[in-house]
Amino acid sequence: MSDRVVVRRLFLGSMIVAIVAVLVLSGVAFWPVWREYRLLPPLINAVKQDRPDLVNPALESIKKIQGGLLTAPALARLLKDSSPAVRRLALRTLGDLGPESERVLSELVDAMRDEVGAVRMQAASTLRRLGAPAIPPLIWALEQMDARSRSGAAEGLGTIGPNAERALPLLVPLAVDPDAGVRRWSVWAIGQIRPSDTTHLSLFVSALKDDDELVRDEAAWALAKLGPDVLPALLNAEEASDETDVQFRRGVAQVMFYMGRSAEAGLPWLAEAVNDPNAGLREAAARALREVEPRAATLPVNKRPGQPHFRPPEPIRRER
Secondary structure (H helix, E strand, C coil): CCHHHHHHHHHHHHHHHHHHHHHHHHHHHHHHHHHHHHHHHHHHHHHHHHCHHHHHHHHHHHHHHCCCCCHHHHHHHHHHCCCCHHHHHHHHHHHHCHHHHHHHHHHHHHCCCCCCCCHHEEEEEHHHHHHHHHHHHHHHHHHCCCCHHHHHHHHHHHHHHHHHHHHHHHHHCCCCCCCCCHHHHHHHHHEEEEECCHHHHHHHHCCCCCCCCHHHHHHHHHHHHHHHHHHHHHHHHHHHHCCCCHHHHHHHHHHHHHHHHHHHHHHHHHHCCCCCCHHHHHHHHHHHHHCCCCHHHHHHCCCCCCCCCCCCCCCCCCCC
C-alpha cells in the first residue's frame, strides 16, 4: 500500500472522528434546549389561561434543566397580550425565572409604561428582583420624552432602592416635572433610594406644596421616614409659609400622621391646627393628633374656629 493511500485513509478517519465528536458535543449542548422546547408549551398555555397553579410546576420543570434561553423571549411576547391578567402573570413568571430574564430587559422596562397599574406594579417587582442589571435601561427610560416612560422608570428605580443611587442626578430634576405622575414617582423613588438621608429634605418640603395630592402624600411619607429630627425644619418652613397655603399645612399634618408617636414634638402645632378655620386642615390635624397621642382619640376636638384651643394631654411616659 502506497504512502499516499495511507495518508488519505488517515485523513478520512480523522475527519470522521472529528465530525462524530462535533455531533456528540452539539447533541450534548443542545439537549437542554430541546428539552426546554418540549416543556415550553404547557408553561405558555398556563400563562395564557391565567392559571398560576399550573405555571409554577411547568416553570420548575424548565428551571431544573437550567432552561431560559427560549422561555424568557416566549414570555416576553406575552407582554403584548390584550389581557392584563396574562401580562401580569407573564411578568411574575419572568421574575421567578431568575437571571435568564435579563435577556428581555428592554421588554420589562417597556412594561413599566403599561396602562394598567397592576401590570406596572408587577413589572416593577420583577425589575427589583433582577436588581443591578435593570438599572441602566431604567436610567435610559428616565430621559425619554413621554411621561409614562419617565414615571415608570422612576417607579422601577425606587423599587430597586439604594442600589440605584446613580440615578439620583436624573431623578431630582424630575421632582418638578410638568407631569404629576412623573413628579409623584420621582419623589417616591428618591425617598426609597435614600430613606434616611436628609440631603433632599428641602426637595420633600417643597413637594408638600405640590398641587397634586399624590405628590404631597409621597413627600409626606418620605419626610416621615427621615424621623422626628426633621420636625424643627418642617415647622420652621410652615411658620415662614403663607397662612393661606392650606395644602402645605395639611401636608405637615400628614407627615406627623405617618410619624405617629415619634412626632410628639409637633403636638403644640397640632393643637393649634385642630382649631384652624379650614375644615380640611382641622380634619388632617385631628387625624394626626390621634396617631401621635392616642389619648386624644377620646377627647373632644373643636370643629369651629373661635372656640378655646384644644390642649393636648401630657405626653405619656413610655418604657424604652
